[in-house]
Amino acid sequence: MLMLLDLIAVAAAIAYATDQRWQVLESLAFVGILGTGGLYRSRITLSALLVLPRLVGFSMIATLALVIIFDAATPLQRALAEGVAVAAMLFIIRIFYFGVLRARRRRMTTRTRTAIIGGGKVAFKLLQSAGEQRDLGLDVMVVVDDNPFPEILDSGVDVDSTRRPIREIVEEHGIETVIVAYSRTADSHFVSPLRECDDLECEIFVVPRLFEFVHASSDMDRIHTIPLIHVRRLAQRTWYWHAKRAFDLAIAAFAIVLVAPVLVATALAVFLTDPKSPIIFRQERIGRNGRPFDLFKFRSMRPVPATASDVDWAPDRASRLGPVGKFIRKTSIDELPQLWNVARGDMSIVGPRPERPHFVAQFQGSVPSYRDRHRLNVGLTGWAAINGLRGDTSIDDRAVYDNYYIANWSAWLDIKIIILTFGALLRGTGS
Structure with a gap:
């Protein structure tokens, strides 16, 4: 209800002060920026004065953002005055709205x-x-x-x-x-x-x-x-979380098309190293909420029975890796088929790295909060991975970093992890 009142008030202010051509879009953007500041979340203690500093701050940010995007010719002094005026109007709305809500709470028998x-x-x-x-x-x-x-x-x-x-x-x-x-x-x-x-x-x-x-x-x-x-x-309770899935689909589709020549060349190179073995390595991993799925990678090592690879934490790479395998592992090219896992919804671009069922069962019994890292989709790259926690590293630290990512998820954090991942690839520090 408060958001609707703000939307009406902001729309009226914009209609009065500027050209009405973008009125609806500007009003929605303004209220959306206020929402990112937590100004519409439920509160126990209702006080307009308590939220006033945050209300003024985000009103000024929203006003300046709209001026830059929709009317860059507006003088800065006028933009600041408009921001203060809108903040004052929204403050008055909160005085009356919170007052009504407090009175309603006092009368209610079911709270x-x-x-x-x-x-x-x-x-x-x-x-x-x-x-x-x-x-x-x-x-x-x-x-x-x-x-x-x-x-x-x-x-x-x-x-x-x-x-x-x-x-x-x-x-x-x-x-x-x-x-x-x-x-x-x-x-x-x-x-x-x-x-x-x-x-x-x-x-x-x-x-x-x-x-x-x-x-x-x-x-x-x-x-x-x-x-x-x-x-x-949990981020998935928010409306903007759905943009993450759309982002994953768009990036996966674009990347598959962009790296298609690399995929073809790698597949041919892997085939030529051992024509009798499969090009794609499939292995069961554990995803969100403990759901198993088949993860895809380019085969980089000489095959061994699944009963061994599924339970061998640190395989003898020296005897199983050839020149092609070493190169695609160092550059992380072997991970590219997981773009198909992303497209299918098994994985996300960014998230905790998936592990094999045998080790998940072990770690859940010995590592605090390891089970909690499966609250979100697993990912191609993640906060733990770009902080050096991959391969034979501390499982306790991985769980801490993965749960930090889940608790602090934002679109910007995903973008930051992707940028740092590209940096690691350029330095050749893949697994």
């Missing part, structure tokens, strides 16, 4: 179903504040902790101390907001269980450690005086 993870003093203060401040719109359904404070036990709120998966608790209670407070349980214990909730329709907030010492920024939320960090959810 946002909330779970608090943790049972200490901070958790109790959050529970107490949620009950006293009805304009927060929170209805705490359950506190999850295996050793909660007596005050929480006496509050009448359901306490789950069974150590069940958080996803199961969220689904059972129909939770819409999860707040992670302090607990006697180590923080690392909650990372993977919370990641399992990525595709659920709930928002996750985390109380930062040493929050009394932490500066509460405008992109944080708060309950009483306790700051909350809004956890960015």
